[in-house]
Amino acid sequence: MVGPNMKKLELKEINYMRKLAGMQKIKIKKRECLSCGKMFKSYDVGHRICDKCRPTWQTIANH
Ligand SMILES: [Zn+2]
Numbered sequence: 001m002v003g004p005n006m007k008k009l010e011l012k013e014i015n016y017m018r019k020l021a022g023m024q025k026i027k028i029k030k031r032e033c034l035s036c037g038k039m040f041k042s043y044d045v046g047h048r049i050c051d052k053c054r055p056t057w058q059t060i061a062n063h
Pocket of ligand 1: 033034035036037038049050051052053
């Protein structure tokens, strides 16, 4: 089932797995997009481009 809370649930699960593995939690932070310069929700330090500038990446993630 895919709903509006999907991302939150996924992040919770990911963070739980990361905790078990002794890794740092993923924190959602507002960052400036490297491509368009707009603020967007970033899931980690390597996530620097907003979803609008990366449509293919999001399509892959949703499959
Ligand atoms: Zn952008």
